[in-house]
Amino acid sequence: MGWTLQAGGSIVQIVNGFDDFGRYKNRDIINIDQIANIASGGSSPTGILSTCTGTNMQITSDEFNIPLNMPSSSPTHEDPNALIPVGLMVGDKDYEPDVFKFNALGYSGTFVLDWATETYRCLTDSKIKIKKIANTTDEFVITTPEGHHLVFELKEETTFLDQSSTSFSYGTGSLSTSSRLIGETSSRVYKLTHIYTNQNDHIEYFYTVTNPVENFSSVSKSITDYEDLGPHPLVNQNIYQGYSSGLSPSTSTSYSRTAQSFSYLNKITFNAGVVLFTSSDRLDNVGAKKLDKIEVKSSESSSKLIKAVDFSYDYFIGHTNGSYYYDTKSTKSSTENTHRLKLTSITEPGKPAHIFEYNTTPLPRKTSTAVDYWGYYNGHSNADTFPNIFRFHYDIATPHNLYSYSANNRSSRDTYTKAGILKKISYPTGGYTRFYYELNSFNNYIVPNYEDTSNTVYTEGRISYGAGLRIQKIENYNFDHTKISQKKYTYQRGKLMTPLHFFNKSYIPRWDYIIARSAQGFLVQNLGRGFRRSLNSNSMMAPSTNASGNFVGYNSVTEHLLANNSQTVTIGKIKDVYENHNDEGIFPITHNNQWYVHGNLNELNLPTREASLTRNGSLLEQYMYDKYDSLKQKIINTYASAIRYDCVNGFKFGPQIKKVGFSQEYTTAVVTHMIGAYPIRGIDSYMTSRETIQYMPGRVIATKQQYSYNSLQQLTEKKTTTSVFYDKNK
Template structure:
C-alpha cells in the first residue's frame, strides 16, 4: 500500500488533530502567543505551538523548526492511503470518492469468484489491478479553535463526512473547484481555497535496497510534466463572519519553490517452507523466496503564508532560506524569519524575529550526495519581540536535549513507531518475527523500543526561558504497554548448535524462538559432499 504524506509544515498543523495534547497520552503543549485577531464574537489566535510527542527519524522540520508549528489561519491535510481518493473519474483509474459502491460483503464472502455477479467480478478485478481505490484517505483539520480528523465517504453515498469527534462543523468538499467550505455552529464560514500539491514518484526493486540519494529521475514512473498533481493540503483562504466581516489570507506561491520529501520505504519478504507436524526440514534454499523493496518520493509545490488582512490591520510573514530539506531548481525552501504586525493605517505596532540553527546528526552512515540535508533539521532557538522602533525585548530562549546528536534521517535503527532505538546493526526494516504455532522464525531487524530514555528524548525541548526571566524545564519518560498476546509474548534467546562430521566439528550460532518442547531437524550438505545431521530438543518455555 502506498502512503503519501503532506509537506512538513502542513503536517505539523495536522498532527494536533491526530494527537490532541493532554495528560492522558503523556503530552504537554507549549505555546508562545504572538497576536489575537478579534472578530465579532470570536478570537483568532496567532501563536507558536510545540508538540512533545518525540522526534521520529523520518521527521522533517516545519518552517518554524522541528516540533513547532505556527497557528495562523488553518489547513486541511490529507494522508493518501493506496490511491488518491479525489483523483480520477474515468474507467481506467478511479479514486475512492468517485468509485461505485463496494460489493455486498455477504455476496462476496459466501461465493467463490466465478459464482459472483458480473458487476462484482469486474469490481474485484479492477481493485486487484489497482484501477479502483478501495480505502478512504484520512483528512486532518486544524483552524481557529477546531482540530481533528475525518474520512470522506463516496459521492454515490452522499459525500458524508465521518469525524473522529462530535462537533457542530459542517464540511463540504466542492469537487468542481477542488476546495473545501466549512461552516461552524455560529455561522462562521471558512474557505479553504489555496492548494498545496505534490507529484508522487515510486520505485520497486527485487533483491536490493533503494539508494537513499535516489533522485526522482531514477524512479519508475518519472515522466517530465507527465505525473498528475495531487492536492495534499488546503490552506485557509478566508473567514466570513455572520455579519459578513472578512479575514483574508494571502500565500506565496511565486517564485515556484519545489522541495523534495524523504524517500518513504517499505519492504516485503516472501518464502515457502514445507512443515510437517513438529519437525522442520530444510534442504538447501527454500523453494520460493524473494525480497522486495518499494519506495516513494514526493515533489512538493511549496506554499507559504504571506499576509493576513483584517478590519483592524494586517500581519506580514517574511521568510529566508533554509538548508535542511532537499529541493529542485535554484530556489531553496523557506523558514519563517519575521512577523510584522501593522494597524489599519500601515503603522508598525510590533515585530517578532525568529532565530534558528540546526540539529545535527553524528553518524557513520555512508556519505551520500544529499547528506548535507539528511544530517540537518531546522532548530528554533529564540523568539524575540521588537517594539515599533526595533528595540528588542527579552526573548523566549529554547533549549533541547542532545541537539548535536540526532539520528540520521535514513537510519534503519527505528522501533515499530518510527522512533530511534539505537540498534545500528539493523540492515532491514523487516522486524524479527516468530510464529510459534508453525515453528517459523525470520531473523530481521530489532524494532523494539529503546528502554533508555536518553535515546528517545534526543531533539526534544528541554527548557524554555521566558521574557520575564522565569524558566520551565521538561523531563520526559517513556510510554509503556503490557498484556502482550499471541506471538508477541515470546522472546529470542541465542542458541548454539554442535554437530559431528567426518572431518571434525561444525559450530553455528543463531537466534531461535524458544517455545514449548519443540524438535527441530536440519539437513544439509557441505560443498565437498560431506553430509551432516543436526538434531536437538528445546524444552524451555518463556
C-alpha cells in the same frame, strides 16, 4: 525541532488507495451483500454497508469468474455485470474513499466525499456543513453551527516521483516493477484563506507557495518464505515431495519517493489591521522556508509597529556513524541529510529574548538505520531496518535462513530518544523552566524492551517502554536560580494505540502443482499445505487515525505538586481519568492457533475503525487532593455514544490463499482469495451529565448538570440540581 505556525486552519486530504479525483478515480460501489450471500451459501446477513460495520470473506474463482493467475494475466476490460470488478482485482481503479481532516476556529473533525451524490459529508459533527466551490476540487467552504463561513483553497500537494520495487525469487530470479502511483497525488492540504463571520467581519489569509520539494525516500523491505506442514490428507504420502519448489522464498525492496509544495503565511488582513510574516530559505530542506519575523500593523503601508517578534535559528548537525539506507535516485545533499532546523530564540524589539535550549545528544543522519520501531533514534548499530523478530516470541517454527537479523535491536532507549528534545526555556524576566522526560509505557501489547533477549520470559500485562516520550517533571526557577515551583506526572494503564505487526503467517490449506505423469499418462498433483510467512521492515498496520496522532494513550494521568525543596513531599495533586481504548478490527497474534484464523485477514489488511465508545481523550473523572492527601473535589462526566449511520465504505481485494485442481487429468484449478469491506465512519459522543462533588468540613456539596440534545446533537436543555449532605459528627 518541531515548531510550527498554525495561525489559521487547514483541511488535509488523506488518500486511500488512489486519489478520489485522479486518473484512477471511481464512483462505483460494490454489492458486497450479494457477494457475501453467494460466498456463504445464502447464510450471510444483509445490510453490510448500511450498518457501517464492515466484513471479510473468502471467495473462489469458480463462483465469481476470478482469473486463475490474478492479477498478472487478468482481463483488461470491465464487465459491467461482474460482482467483483476487474478494476478491484488488478488494482487499476479506486475503491477506497479518501478521508479529509479539518481543523479551524476550534472545530476539528473528518469528512468524506459521498461517491453516490458527489457531496461532502461530515462524519464527526452533523452540524458542520461542507461544500465545494462550483465544479472545482481546489476550494471548500465549511459552515459552522454559528453561521461562520470558512473558505479553504488548495495550497500544498504531494505527488509520487517514484513508487517501485525490486524483488528476487529463489525460483525465478530478479524482477523490477513500477507502480501505477507514479505521478499520482498522495495527499493535499487546503489552507484557510477567508473567514466570513456571522457579524459580517472578514479575515483574509495570504500564502507564499514553493515549487515542489523532493522528500527523502521511504524504503521498506520484506522477506517471504513458506513453512511446509507436509501433504494434505488427500495426497499419497509416497508421492509427496513438498511444495516449496512451487512456492519459492523471495525478498523485496520497495522505494517510495515524493515531492511536495509548501505554503507559508505571508499576510493576514482583518478589519482592524494586518499581520505580516517574513520567511527565508533553510539549509536542512532546500526549497522550504523558515519563519523569520511577525509584524502587526494597523495597515500594510503604516510605518508604526503595534507588535513585532523575531525568530532566530541554528541547526542540529547529525553524525554520520553507523549504517544507513542509500537511494541512488535521491537528489538530497549531505547537508540536508545531517542538518535539522533548531529554534534558538524569540525576541520582541527592546526586550530580552525567550531562549530555547535542547538536549545535546547528537542525532544521526536522517537515513540512519539506528531507529526504534516508531522511527525515533535509538543509538543501536542496526545492519538493516528489519527487526529481530525472535525477541517478540512469535511462533515461527523452523525459520528460513533469510531471518538473519538477530543482531538488530529496534527497541527504544531513553537516552537516545531524548536527543534534540527541548529541555529549557529562559524568559525575559531572567526566570526559566526546565523540562524532564521519560519513555512512554504500555501493557496491552508485548513489545521487547531494549534489554530483552530471545530468552526473556514475557508475562501477560508486563510493561513495555517506547513509542516516544512523555513529560516526567517540570521545574520553574526565579531569576536568582531559586526554585519557585515544581510538579511531576505519573501515568497509569498506558495503551499502545496501534500494535506493531512486522511478521505474519497466513495459512494455505491447499496448494498444488504438477510433478509428473503417471504410468497411465495422468498428471499427478503434489497437494501441500502450510504457512506463507512474511517479515517486514515496517509495521504492516497503519497508525490509528483515532488517537489524535499519539502512539500511546493513558487511562489516567496524575499531576503531583511538589514542595520546592523535595522530590517526594507533595502539596497537592490532581488525577484525571480519560476514555482510552483501541480501534476495532485489530487482531494481534503470536502463535499458530491465532494465525490459522487471522493470518489471511492480516494480509488483506483492512483499516481499523473507531470503536462505538466515548471519544478517546474525553475526561471521565477528576480528583483533586490537598497536601494531606485528602480528597477535596471530584468531577464525574458521563457521555452517550453511537455510530453515525451515514458512513462510506472502502473495498480491498486480497492475496491468493488456496489453489486446488479439479482432478489429476487436467490442470484447471480453483483459486481462493480474500475480499473485504471496511467502513469510514464517525462516532457521535456528547456529554449527558457532569457532577461536581466538593468535600468540606462537616458537609458535602454535590452539583449535577444534565444536558439534553436534539437529533442533531444540539443542546436543547440544561438542568442543574444541587444537594448538600451534612456530617453530624463534625
